[in-house]
Amino acid sequence: MKLRSLVPGAFLVLLFFSAALVSYVWTPFDVTLIDIKSRFQSPDATHWLGTDHFGRDLFSMLMVGARTSIFVAIVAVGIGMLVGVPLGLAAAANTGNLLDEVIMRTNDMVFAFPALLIAILITASYGPGAVNAIIAIGIFNIPVFARLSRAAALSVWKRDFVLAARAAGKNALRISLEHILPNITNLLIVQGTIQFSLGILAEAGLSFVGLGAQPPIPSWGRMLSDSQTLIMTEPQLALIPGLAIVLTVLGLNLLGDGLRDWLDPRLRRER
Amino acid sequence: MLHYIFKRTLILLATLIVASLVVFVSLEIVPGDPASYMLGLNAQEDTVAALRAELGLDKPKIARYFSWVSGLVTGDFGTSYTYRTPVADMVQDRMWVSLPLAIYALALSTLIAFPAGVYAASRRGGAGDTTVMGLTQLGVAIPNFWFAMLLVLLFAIKLRWFSAGGFPGWDAGFFQAMKSLTLPAIALALPQASILTRVMRSSLLDVLNEDFMRTARAKGLTRRQALWKHALRNAMIPVLTIMGLQFSFLLAGAIIIENVFYLPGLGRLIFQSIASRDLIVVESVVMLLVLAVVLVTFLVDLAYAWVDPRLRGTR
Numbered sequence: 001m002k003l004r005s006l007v008p009g010a011f012l013v014l015l016f017f018s019a020a021l022v023s024y025v026w027t028p029f030d031v032t033l034i035d036i037k038s039r040f041q042s043p044d045a046t047h048w049l050g051t052d053h054f055g056r057d058l059f060s061m062l063m064v065g066a067r068t069s070i071f072v073a074i075v076a077v078g079i080g081m082l083v084g085v086p087l088g089l090a091a092a093a094n095t096g097n098l099l100d101e102v103i104m105r106t107n108d109m110v111f112a113f114p115a116l117l118i119a120i121l122i123t124a125s126y127g128p129g130a131v132n133a134i135i136a137i138g139i140f141n142i143p144v145f146a147r148l149s150r151a152a153a154l155s156v157w158k159r160d161f162v163l164a165a166r167a168a169g170k171n172a173l174r175i176s177l178e179h180i181l182p183n184i185t186n187l188l189i190v191q192g193t194i195q196f197s198l199g200i201l202a203e204a205g206l207s208f209v210g211l212g213a214q215p216p217i218p219s220w221g222r223m224l225s226d227s228q229t230l231i232m233t234e235p236q237l238a239l240i241p242g243l244a245i246v247l248t249v250l251g252l253n254l255l256g257d258g259l260r261d262w263l264d265p266r267l268r269r270e271r
Numbered sequence: 272m273l274h275y276i277f278k279r280t281l282i283l284l285a286t287l288i289v290a291s292l293v294v295f296v297s298l299e300i301v302p303g304d305p306a307s308y309m310l311g312l313n314a315q316e317d318t319v320a321a322l323r324a325e326l327g328l329d330k331p332k333i334a335r336y337f338s339w340v341s342g343l344v345t346g347d348f349g350t351s352y353t354y355r356t357p358v359a360d361m362v363q364d365r366m367w368v369s370l371p372l373a374i375y376a377l378a379l380s381t382l383i384a385f386p387a388g389v390y391a392a393s394r395r396g397g398a399g400d401t402t403v404m405g406l407t408q409l410g411v412a413i414p415n416f417w418f419a420m421l422l423v424l425l426f427a428i429k430l431r432w433f434s435a436g437g438f439p440g441w442d443a444g445f446f447q448a449m450k451s452l453t454l455p456a457i458a459l460a461l462p463q464a465s466i467l468t469r470v471m472r473s474s475l476l477d478v479l480n481e482d483f484m485r486t487a488r489a490k491g492l493t494r495r496q497a498l499w500k501h502a503l504r505n506a507m508i509p510v511l512t513i514m515g516l517q518f519s520f521l522l523a524g525a526i527i528i529e530n531v532f533y534l535p536g537l538g539r540l541i542f543q544s545i546a547s548r549d550l551i552v553v554e555s556v557v558m559l560l561v562l563a564v565v566l567v568t569f570l571v572d573l574a575y576a577w578v579d580p581r582l583r584g585t586r
Contacts, residue, residue, distance in 0.1 A: 242417035249412035
């Protein structure tokens with residue numbers, strides 16, 4: 001088993017997940033606490049990563065920011081899976097029929113809207129916020145999971161045990177749930193980690209342009225956009241949240257690669 | 272092939288019609304009236320009503336949808352609520368920033384990805400391959416707007432080679448204009464180059480295992496000759512597909528990068544319009560970007576079916 005990707009990936013992901021979870025019960029400082037007197041402090045024993053332009057503790061903001069990023073991305077992946085996978089399974093079970101065509105063409109249509117455009121449309125209508133970011137990224141995830149599960153399900157439908165299940169009188173719904181879904185779960189998990197990492201990037205991008213989580217909830221993207229005008233004098237304010245995003249996304253991608261190798265040896269990257 | 276083109280064209284048109292409905296309906300349910308917003312809190316009711324009539328906001332929604340769509344088809348995107356100038360002119364001006372930026376970024380990502388992908392594939396499993404793949408892993412994990420900020424920090428603030436933002440316009444000269452687009456284009460190109468390098472490498476490795484490559488080597492070609500003469504050409508199909516798809520993502524990705532560099536492109540326009548409730552501009556720019564994505568996907572599909580006839584029957 002190749003653990004080259006899995007171990008460092010899992011370590012990074014665990015690190016940020018733990019930070020996010022711990023932030024629910026404890027952070028070194030209150031992230032809403034504004035203390036102008038201690039602004040722009042360098043890292044020391046009190047403020048481990050220093051403070052920002054409002055004197056807020058960067059380490060605490062990073063912890064709560066992890067919570068925002070992970071929450072938005074995880075719910076968005078959940079929406080994509082919960083809607084996309086049943087659609088993909090239904091399309092595969094009715095391959096060549098009108099239902100398949102309608103589902104897949106609708107998917108193509110949704111695919112024409114990059115997540116940012118969906119977010120812009122939602123924001124222009126309902127205003128910015130974490131929930132709207134979740135909806136935008138979630139909608140973007142639906143066709144990804146629908147396409148993947150349709151393609152994967154189609155190959156399972158050709159297998160002998162499905163034929164046996166049909167001969168035993170099971171209908172398409174039962175076959176999809178009892179035989180197809182368990183056989184494509186590994187693929188879905190791997191794609192889930194990839195979409196999760198894309199979700200973290202998308203959430204950061206949306207918050208960066210002001211379409212994501214709103215103040216006073218800290219988010220990595222907004223920490224970056226706040227630091228933009230201070231980059232000349234306080235570059236660490238831009239470096240720290242940026243590194244957090246890179247390490248989380250890198251961790252998720254490595255975890256995805258590692259899981260793919262681990263869960264399905266046939267997919268092992270020989271190239 | 273003709274049947275395939277016809278079918279794809281129908282799907283393209285249907286997608287555009289549904290997309291236009293989605294865009295229009297999403298923005299029409301917006302709470303708040305643009306006319307009241309423009310005139311402020313103290314405006315008289317009859318003044319607001321007059322402005323609503325002038326902007327055509329008093330007509331039924333369905334009539335406004337059809338007039339908007341027919342306008343889009345004929346190139347008349349309406350008049351901006353805020354600037355009172357034709358939206359088409361505004362879009363055209365901004366397009367001359369966003370489009371060159373996307374093309375520049377695509378060119379850069381291709382220039383980086385091709386040699387990197389060929390190099391990694393030709394040294395499969397070796398230290399060079401591992402290094403390139405490690406770098407691409409990092410490249411896809413870096414948010415392009417953060418990379419943009421790092422570029423500004425290094426090349427604009429520390430080294431002072433480039434300006435930190437702004438666009439002097441094409442009138443200032445081609446070189447000056449391209450110079451101000453260079454850092455944004457590099458920032459946009461990084462993740463795309465990483466993805467393209469991976470596709471290039473895996474596509475080349477697939478081809479290198481083909482029988483005709485063994486034949487080429489048996490004919491007496493060196494590994495390098497076989498790679499350049501036979502493998503590259505055959506590996507290009509998936510690479511071109513990804514490049515086509517990337518172009519539309521670059522156009523959308525430029526929305527954020529333009530905000531980092533204060534470039535007067537479509538991205539800045541869209542955010543300014545949201546802030547000032549200039550919905551007709553938002554509608555038109557979003558629709559234009561959707562059109563770009565759909566059109567590029569359509570062209571890629573056609574090119575793919577043209578090269579590989581087996582695909583014509585599958586969709």
